[in-house]
Amino acid sequence: MGKNASGQYFILWDDNKLIVPNPDLEVENAKDNPEQEVDNDKKNKSEYDSFQRNEIWDNHKKSRLIDSLIRGIPIPPLYLTEEGNNYIVIDGQQRINAIVKFMDDELKLSGEDIDDGLKNKKYNNIKGNPKFSSLLLKATIPVIIIRTDDLELKYEIFARLNTGGMHINTQEIRNCIFHGSYNNLINELAYKNSNFSKLIAPLNPKRMKYSELILRFFAFQRLGPYPEDYVHPMKKFLDKEMKEHQNLDESDLKEKKENFENTVNFIGDVFGETIFKKFNIGTHRDYNGKYDYKICTGLFDVVMCGISRYVDKEEDKNAILKCKDIIREELLYLITADKDFINSIGDHNYEKLKVKTRFDKFFNSLSNIIKLPDTSFSLEIKKNFYKKDKKCYICDKEINKIDDTIIVNSDKNIIDVYWREGEKIPISAHLSHRYCYYNKNNILNKNSENNI
Numbered sequence: 001m002g003k004n005a006s007g008q009y010f011i012l013w014d015d016n017k018l019i020v021p022n023p024d025l026e027v028e029n030a031k032d033n034p035e036q037e038v039d040n041d042k043k044n045k046s047e048y049d050s051f052q053r054n055e056i057w058d059n060h061k062k063s064r065l066i067d068s069l070i071r072g073i074p075i076p077p078l079y080l081t082e083e084g085n086n087y088i089v090i091d092g093q094q095r096i097n098a099i100v101k102f103m104d105d106e107l108k109l110s111g112e113d114i115d116d117g118l119k120n121k122k123y124n125n126i127k128g129n130p131k132f133s134s135l136l137l138k139a140t141i142p143v144i145i146i147r148t149d150d151l152e153l154k155y156e157i158f159a160r161l162n163t164g165g166m167h168i169n170t171q172e173i174r175n176c177i178f179h180g181s182y183n184n185l186i187n188e189l190a191y192k193n194s195n196f197s198k199l200i201a202p203l204n205p206k207r208m209k210y211s212e213l214i215l216r217f218f219a220f221q222r223l224g225p226y227p228e229d230y231v232h233p234m235k236k237f238l239d240k241e242m243k244e245h246q247n248l249d250e251s252d253l254k255e256k257k258e259n260f261e262n263t264v265n266f267i268g269d270v271f272g273e274t275i276f277k278k279f280n281i282g283t284h285r286d287y288n289g290k291y292d293y294k295i296c297t298g299l300f301d302v303v304m305c306g307i308s309r310y311v312d313k314e315e316d317k318n319a320i321l322k323c324k325d326i327i328r329e330e331l332l333y334l335i336t337a338d339k340d341f342i343n344s345i346g347d348h349n350y351e352k353l354k355v356k357t358r359f360d361k362f363f364n365s366l367s368n369i370i371k372l373p374d375t376s377f378s379l380e381i382k383k384n385f386y387k388k389d390k391k392c393y394i395c396d397k398e399i400n401k402i403d404d405t406i407i408v409n410s411d412k413n414i415i416d417v418y419w420r421e422g423e424k425i426p427i428s429a430h431l432s433h434r435y436c437y438y439n440k441n442n443i444l445n446k447n448s449e450n451n452i
């Protein structure tokens, strides 16, 4: 463990991190006026804003901290770790955040237990009050510096030093430990693309969840189509990716940024907002199926990595555009009728075998579909059947969604991989609920027998 130092601190925003330049030095040269430091920070306002996204404390918690500083109530130390010439905050981001916000005049103090004289006050309101402002400016915050290169130990320290009362998640820890150009890129991409946020909705943007998904995409993409080198568990796999590429050079950053943006824009335009969601077929109570509310990370992995290989050149994009409806139809079949695939994208989808299965299956499908000479299947065919008759040919009840339909012949059997060979579909064909057809033919049970 490091040593305990107390005194005024000096803060700068850099690389989206709160970095404390040599606190040892600062103890000796402690400035008397934190306001001045906050003014310096404004130069880096955009980084400050980015940091703000991870604000966890509510107004009352922030107010209580300021109240404590003014009333001389001791507050827990800030824990820092050394990274090169900088110091990264392990524990204390919320406290520093609260102080900066208050000094920036963006925090109005509130809460039952704070000093009456401070209630509903901003910094500007108390600045002229010598009682409050001088106490605040004299307030000290203890600092403890931890020196270790052991990554696991750092994780452990982050996880245990949790005095903010919130559990810090793995991506938040990575964001601190592996700061650098790669981390900056990931965080930048996470919040700048509206197509991306639409595609992964309703995932909560807080707590770096968007960043973790992007990291996951880049990490799998690096392994190529059949990720033999995936190393379980996912946490270590993602750590390794960030550690080994912490400081990407300009050309790598540019390439990654463009490919990511091309991929999400293309997927958004061509496949739309259900593409990362599982489809649950109906049940014996209600034959109609529906999409999951949340996205499925296993589907995200394969669709993002698969499509990202075809988005940087016009001719590749056109190749996908030509067979987009076939890809969609095949994917719907995989996620509803192929038990191995369903299992591979289910909960805990980061086991090695599951990762391999879903990549193998989706990439094989994709490369076969792209090679198809004739692309006569299109969603239009289904839509025309649906327009003619919305009723299920098997149960005779109305079908709610076009994605819930499967094309069957007059004997109520599915027409063999019709989405690959559209010419097989006769005009006299019909639509059925997926549930009705799968149930009638015992599809999901048959599937599992094959797998044993």
Ligand SMILES: [Zn+2]
Residues within 6 Å of the ligand: 287, 392, 393, 394, 395, 396, 397, 432, 433, 436
């Ligand atoms: Zn039906």
